[in-house]
Amino acid sequence: MLHILFLFSLLFSSSHASVQDFCVANLKGPDTPAGYTCKSPAKVTVKDFVFSGLGVAGNTTNIIKAAVTPAFVGQFPGVNGLGISAARLDLAPGGVVPLHTHPGASELLFVVHGKILAGFISSANDVYLMTLKRGDIMVFPQGLLHFQINAGGSKAIAVVSFSSANPGLQILDFALFANNFPSPLVEKTTFLDDAQVKKLKAVLGGTG
Amino acid sequence: MLHILFLFSLLFSSSHASVQDFCVANLKGPDTPAGYTCKSPAKVTVKDFVFSGLGVAGNTTNIIKAAVTPAFVGQFPGVNGLGISAARLDLAPGGVVPLHTHPGASELLFVVHGKILAGFISSANDVYLMTLKRGDIMVFPQGLLHFQINAGGSKAIAVVSFSSANPGLQILDFALFANNFPSPLVEKTTFLDDAQVKKLKAVLGGTG
Amino acid sequence: MLHILFLFSLLFSSSHASVQDFCVANLKGPDTPAGYTCKSPAKVTVKDFVFSGLGVAGNTTNIIKAAVTPAFVGQFPGVNGLGISAARLDLAPGGVVPLHTHPGASELLFVVHGKILAGFISSANDVYLMTLKRGDIMVFPQGLLHFQINAGGSKAIAVVSFSSANPGLQILDFALFANNFPSPLVEKTTFLDDAQVKKLKAVLGGTG
Amino acid sequence: MLHILFLFSLLFSSSHASVQDFCVANLKGPDTPAGYTCKSPAKVTVKDFVFSGLGVAGNTTNIIKAAVTPAFVGQFPGVNGLGISAARLDLAPGGVVPLHTHPGASELLFVVHGKILAGFISSANDVYLMTLKRGDIMVFPQGLLHFQINAGGSKAIAVVSFSSANPGLQILDFALFANNFPSPLVEKTTFLDDAQVKKLKAVLGGTG
Amino acid sequence: MLHILFLFSLLFSSSHASVQDFCVANLKGPDTPAGYTCKSPAKVTVKDFVFSGLGVAGNTTNIIKAAVTPAFVGQFPGVNGLGISAARLDLAPGGVVPLHTHPGASELLFVVHGKILAGFISSANDVYLMTLKRGDIMVFPQGLLHFQINAGGSKAIAVVSFSSANPGLQILDFALFANNFPSPLVEKTTFLDDAQVKKLKAVLGGTG
Amino acid sequence: MLHILFLFSLLFSSSHASVQDFCVANLKGPDTPAGYTCKSPAKVTVKDFVFSGLGVAGNTTNIIKAAVTPAFVGQFPGVNGLGISAARLDLAPGGVVPLHTHPGASELLFVVHGKILAGFISSANDVYLMTLKRGDIMVFPQGLLHFQINAGGSKAIAVVSFSSANPGLQILDFALFANNFPSPLVEKTTFLDDAQVKKLKAVLGGTG
Structure with missing residues (x-):
């Protein structure tokens, strides 16, 4: 019976380097x-495939009364190359996750607790x-604007979850008002009034 | 201002057919x-993107004290082509989801309630x-044998969730013992004893 | 020498149906x-691979003084499955293509005439x-908000051009203000003032 | 024990349509x-996954003393969607498979019998x-010109084998000389002499 | 005529670094x-694209009377990134390649010599x-359990061949019995009897 | 309002490394x-996404009266990973871009000025x-032989543009006549006459 062992150990020993069903991210590498x-x-352990950060409620004592806790490849190296990742969403009463897109992935939402009003807008403008x-799931196609609002008391x-280890996250208000995007350009490319733009820039820390 | 409308309505009217960010499955088509x-x-509504079947506990009054409720493309047509799908797992005390693979997707598990002992085996045999x-997530790379067991009282x-709209599901015991896979072949390709094979075939309804 | 012909004609006759390097879209099919x-x-001709619509200037006598003429798969069936498509952009003096995304493709812009101020915002908010x-090219990564403005007199x-036959097009102002997206939800998910939302809805034909 | 059966039969009966690990081609469909x-x-049998056509020697009694027998999706529907296909190559003494490319796949050649001189040219012109x-394998990267010649007596x-179910096959001489590609254009785009072009057109049945 | 050379040498000299149709693996790199x-x-030679290891019969003087010789990227660096690889299978009379899966690729088998009984089991349990x-080919869809047995004297x-440079290889018996997978877990997740598990663990070197 | 900032800055600070919508090439890296x-x-600027080299006419004072100026990843690092790239084509009167293929991409041509006779040949030999x-676009499917000729005065x-950041470029005459491809092999694999091969080798600098 040792021959079986012999056969396969030969096989495995020679090919160990290439028999790699996963590629845990080396975040310090390129x-x-x-x-x-x-x-x-050789350095991979089960801990690389497990992440406990989503078990902790995000801090919703803020103006939007909401928190997003990501488990993307940057936080959870085990998903690297596997085409999947996750995040936790906490919405206090009145909480809202404002309009945003994920440029690199479709999203699937599962309601763990409470009620959530969710929506997305298509390219056809629908x-x-x-x-x-609780228990409902909804899917948001890749790259489309969508939002979530606490719909209960x-x-x-x-x-x-996302169809990529690194879905990206572009929050509309931050793209417009929380950076150095010059106000005249914001206004010209959105048709928003100058007063509106400046008001939100003040709130969100934008300049220009 | 009507000119804006005019411009874009022209654009949209001509390209409506091709501006399709999603492809809800026509399950009756090929x-x-x-x-x-x-x-x-034109026939797509928000209901195509929402599925409520995971809100209902699966029936765990069976021998494995477990139930799996899928939300693959066959049950949830909105995920077609989006590279994502989901399922719900119910494990009564002592419950087990036996060894299985998903040939077409990696899996990400989120513990909603209780404690679960989970594991997978790699090509390198680790x-x-x-x-x-509760709250932990674990990822299972595509195509590898894995299982889940209720680890609490x-x-x-x-x-x-899965990195495909149609991950597939191959349950080891059913592949071996619940079909017409001839017992001599099962034994020759697994090294299992004849008595063992026949015992499990009897339990699981296999023939041959 | 006829034997060569014989050999290859056999090869080609038997495999003609499957030797298909392209897949011109049947827009009437699914x-x-x-x-x-x-x-x-058998019905494909060179005309399927050529499109003349981009040779005609778009009508820029509108409020944004701009026009976009698409050559996506819906207009140009020859690109189906080839991972590429195109569009023409006309900008009269003062013209602007407002903020928008392409959920399904990266974009590469080539300036044929004049000067264009272009920009995009990343997930990291930069x-x-x-x-x-004239002659410059700029690339806009998939799914990110971007715009183009006539920067000359x-x-x-x-x-x-796009990295997909069907890149999609989500124009921010139309997603927010040109449909039945309820104003209270627009406001809640964008932090825009009610007056601003209603003003733009009036302009762009939105309801709710 | 019936409960296991019950559980899984429910699971399988409801999802049978979508549990599809393969997609055998319906060659009569689109x-x-x-x-x-x-x-x-329901109509798939093991015969869809097996092809016997490569067991028969191709007819090499032709001028190139060679024959190619394809097992692409058009001949072997079971490979549809699986990213792999095959072909058999017979080379009589002195036989040659002339320069050709596979636009849609890389190729891996295994020598079953005899000696073969094989080669490819890269984009860098190397x-x-x-x-x-016998027993050697060689890989030809996708889309590059390559050939095989009988190098023994x-x-x-x-x-x-190919990395696609439908690799395509463009034989250089046939692309140039065996169709209605006008001779002046062939000459202008290849620098070949008129006499050379017309000589090979005569041999290979080209017109124009 | 030197002008042609001049033109193209300019083109090639400037783009040589990026004109790369292949990516031979640097196995010492990440x-x-x-x-x-x-x-x-610059260091790539034709030897990177050729592998002679499949020309040598594997040693079948073992209990399964079979040997698998891989030509995956780990052994054959030229296939890196090309979506294809290969292996040789030797089966002495009575030999068997036990049930296994390739998590990352579909497989296409070509019988070079003798008779082989091959099979796979689908997600639908068929x-x-x-x-x-000799000369027959059979295709095994990605991720499904399959086996090969010598069916002749x-x-x-x-x-x-495989549809990936690195298909992976999970041998069922080794995943269950040739590592430190605790016996109680093996039994719970496979329904196998304790005696059976321990018997095979003893044979295959498993612990726990 | 600072709470919004706080919330998102936490989100962004922790995930900045992984929130990467693009991957500008480090051409000095592997x-x-x-x-x-x-x-x-952190080192990426807008200059990485802009390339001005296509604004300059290529030098067409050569025998083919044509020039190709690439903006592939090697010249334009911003397109790395984005599935798109570009090139400029200059054709003096009588100019020709000889038969060539792009092994790694489909091509979409836009006529900026003048008239161009373009063509490609399919695997089916059509x-x-x-x-x-001016203004017309034409698409050339991946890997097929194609050419462009100045068709005006x-x-x-x-x-x-191309459907890959690195489309590759194999020019037929250079593959055959501008390297050390031995003349007897060129002749055997193309059926070209020895005199023709040696004539073009002399012109294009080939040896062997």
């Missing part, structure tokens, strides 16, 4: 268009809205 | 290697095991 | 996540701005 | 950029040549 | 989700079995 | 099958020819 370079398989209850929690 | 053909965009608590619930 | 079904190769002159023309 | 639509899973003996046989 | 980093093109003779040889 | 490793996002005027200019 990134590539397909993800980070891989941590040495609005898809639904109030979701108590806190709401959702866990979302 | 399937293709990239997913089902698309339902007409075993990655962890007991997960009360029911456990998890929601899992 | 769409799929990978593109439209293919027109019969603004990348440049005034482009005369008309400007650009031809843009 | 093609798509990702491959043919799928034959109904020539990679090797005489292969007896017949040579190779089996080749 | 791996990425898309494969290894590339060996410098068994596809066929006895293959003499040695059998097959060459298999 | 290449991979998916493109070059990424320049540090020739697709068209004389294009004045200079012609085109800008072409």
